[in-house]
Amino acid sequence: MKKAFGLFVLLCLAVACSEEDDILNQTAKSTYDDMAVFSNETLARYALNSIYESYIMTASYRTDFLDGYGTNTDVDLNKEFSDIEKVNFSQYKMSPTNSMFDKTDEAYLYSGNFKGIERANICIENLELYGDIDNKPRMGALYGEALTARALLYADLLNVYGEVPARFKPVTQETIYLPKSDKDVIYKQLLGDLQKAAGYMDWKQDRITVPGKACALGMYARLALQASGYSCRPDEGKVNTGAFGTVRKSTDPELQAEVLYPQALEALDEIINNAGLSLFDNFEDLWKWYCDLHAEYGKEVIFGLPFSDTRGQHLVRNSVPNTKYNFGITGGRVGPSPVLYFKFDKNDTRRNVTCIPYQYGTDGGPNWNSNACSTWYNGKFRLDWMIRQPITSNASEDGAKFPYLRYADVLLMAAEIANELGYLDRAKAYMRPVLVRAYRSEELADDYLSALVDKELFFDAVKDQRAFELCGELLRRQDLIRWGILKETLELHKIELQNMRDRTGKWSGYNDNIYWRVKEDGIDAEMYGLEPGETLDMTVEDPDGGWHRRTFFSTLSQKRIDNLFLADPDMNMYRPIPASVITSNMGVLQNDYGYTF
Numbered sequence: 001m002k003k004a005f006g007l008f009v010l011l012c013l014a015v016a017c018s019e020e021d022d023i024l025n026q027t028a029k030s031t032y033d034d035m036a037v038f039s040n041e042t043l044a045r046y047a048l049n050s051i052y053e054s055y056i057m058t059a060s061y062r063t064d065f066l067d068g069y070g071t072n073t074d075v076d077l078n079k080e081f082s083d084i085e086k087v088n089f090s091q092y093k094m095s096p097t098n099s100m101f102d103k104t105d106e107a108y109l110y111s112g113n114f115k116g117i118e119r120a121n122i123c124i125e126n127l128e129l130y131g132d133i134d135n136k137p138r139m140g141a142l143y144g145e146a147l148t149a150r151a152l153l154y155a156d157l158l159n160v161y162g163e164v165p166a167r168f169k170p171v172t173q174e175t176i177y178l179p180k181s182d183k184d185v186i187y188k189q190l191l192g193d194l195q196k197a198a199g200y201m202d203w204k205q206d207r208i209t210v211p212g213k214a215c216a217l218g219m220y221a222r223l224a225l226q227a228s229g230y231s232c233r234p235d236e237g238k239v240n241t242g243a244f245g246t247v248r249k250s251t252d253p254e255l256q257a258e259v260l261y262p263q264a265l266e267a268l269d270e271i272i273n274n275a276g277l278s279l280f281d282n283f284e285d286l287w288k289w290y291c292d293l294h295a296e297y298g299k300e301v302i303f304g305l306p307f308s309d310t311r312g313q314h315l316v317r318n319s320v321p322n323t324k325y326n327f328g329i330t331g332g333r334v335g336p337s338p339v340l341y342f343k344f345d346k347n348d349t350r351r352n353v354t355c356i357p358y359q360y361g362t363d364g365g366p367n368w369n370s371n372a373c374s375t376w377y378n379g380k381f382r383l384d385w386m387i388r389q390p391i392t393s394n395a396s397e398d399g400a401k402f403p404y405l406r407y408a409d410v411l412l413m414a415a416e417i418a419n420e421l422g423y424l425d426r427a428k429a430y431m432r433p434v435l436v437r438a439y440r441s442e443e444l445a446d447d448y449l450s451a452l453v454d455k456e457l458f459f460d461a462v463k464d465q466r467a468f469e470l471c472g473e474l475l476r477r478q479d480l481i482r483w484g485i486l487k488e489t490l491e492l493h494k495i496e497l498q499n500m501r502d503r504t505g506k507w508s509g510y511n512d513n514i515y516w517r518v519k520e521d522g523i524d525a526e527m528y529g530l531e532p533g534e535t536l537d538m539t540v541e542d543p544d545g546g547w548h549r550r551t552f553f554s555t556l557s558q559k560r561i562d563n564l565f566l567a568d569p570d571m572n573m574y575r576p577i578p579a580s581v582i583t584s585n586m587g588v589l590q591n592d593y594g595y596t597f
Contacts, residue, residue, distance in 0.1 A: 038126035051149045052306045054116030057107040066314050067333045070474035074493040075467045079333050081560040093566040096576035104580045113153045120150035121170045144200035147193040148211040162574035177588040180240040184252045187227035194220040205297040209306035214275040217267040218405050221413050224264035228257040229482025240590045247570045261417050268414040277407045284353050291385035293399050304401030315398040319381040322360035332377045348438045366525040373556040378472040416462045487570040494564050501556040512553050513538040517546040
């Protein structure tokens, strides 16, 4: 690409969403050519910053992705459960003409991500041409960052839409309209890019909002697991023809587990041994750190979505509702399944942080939620933990940098891969730090691990621990898909929810009424009757002890259960590309999976 670059750089300066405020205060010269921009570290930095605008657009990561993607699994549920357009995608009821998302606007996820990918393509091509990346380490690091940023945007397109066009060069007149590509082509490109990126980057990093070497290596492992796992795929040669497809693994010899897993484990070991990362000692402290808008690198979060401190709506939309802050946007859009609480060991400190059935009132203290069993909230996300920059009344932007990849996930991926490769003891060693923190006890962690005597039992533990550790982080649907158990898991979960509501099966020993009271600190609450063996008389209240009797299990809405999924989850694991995008691509681009309009 040999054209003037001035307009692009001016745009970069205008929309760069880096956390470095001084970048936004620079004045660009009137014109630059490609060589001038991408042979200069400062100007190349400006160009890269423009890639991240995709994350801050009104209806992409700021709202849609963090509210709706990945919900309605056995772990995460969308707060809304009526059969309406804005939640139909969560319910696996897919339509390319859904009015909430049938947009060509770049403010929406599909077009917005491709805008970011195009900017990354421009940066990558020109850094290769003019950046002297093999001789100038800082320019090489920028090149690695651009490759990683493109891979992140593409990974989400694959997760949300399945097959999409493969665009790895800047758009030309001949490539304005492209058909979809087999996802294997894209996976192989991204896996190669991430390996290449890591080779150009070192471990020096200041902030989690810029993807660095640990992010590149961690994303390599995540994509290796997905590329070698199950997903819905059109038949060979049928991509972009409207084919329905089947759930299967890739037949590409380069994407088999025996090829990718050893490389992925090597990448994860590199992070574990060299990145200088560690777990917070206390699980709750991690989320206090997150909610307080910290973004410094070197803790547990490897990459957080690059929102400024005054942009983004993850907390205001997904925190435990707290009317002390009088939000026009209510929290709790995504919360844990009511079943999840009861799957935790009672000694697991993650349980009472993650699973909250109550809200916070005008005084900031807990209020009982009359629909408690139907709508649990994720207590990782709390507005009262915003200390350094308290949220203001009626604010709609919170600045939280959603944890896209963190160190605990690295350890659990390493444990899963090591187990699959036959290294059971090594797999236990990877999982152990996560368990020690969860139980606050080395003895309890070792007792748990000692019971995992074979590959199958350890894999079951991986499935559990990823649920307990990563609830609310939008990874469960990806996991269920790649394990090939999405539909099976949802069908079983619907039965389990029904048994909970009716108090049948394993729930038959629970009383519908429980006791609830505010703790002495006035900030949190405790409940009695949610543990087996808690059999106080649930027909009376105990005001002297501060306990109040509340109806619980029967508040689980039947509609919540019935609408967990409204179509076959396996055949509707991906969204259709919006109809308006299909139309604007002049018939070259087609939806598969039967998503006609």
